[in-house]
Amino acid sequence: MFTGIIEEVGKIASIKYQHGRRRLTVSAPRLTKELREGNSIAVSGVCLTAVDLSSKTFGADLAEET
Helix, strand or coil: CCCCCCCCCCEEEEEEEECCEEEEEEECHHHHCCCCCCCEEEECCEEEECCEECCCEEEEEECCCC
16 A cells, blocks of 8 residues: 655644635745645645745645535
């Protein structure tokens, strides 16, 4: 069974509720060097889309089902 490739263990920087959605921000400075907006990334087995990038963090919007 393929269990994935762990590139970095990130830390939750924040979870904010805004405009009817939740934005999860994860600190992962090594990963964000290669990450691009729109890329998919698995976080604890949940596939998220990177929508907000900085040099050390990425953000992803969480749907109610998430």
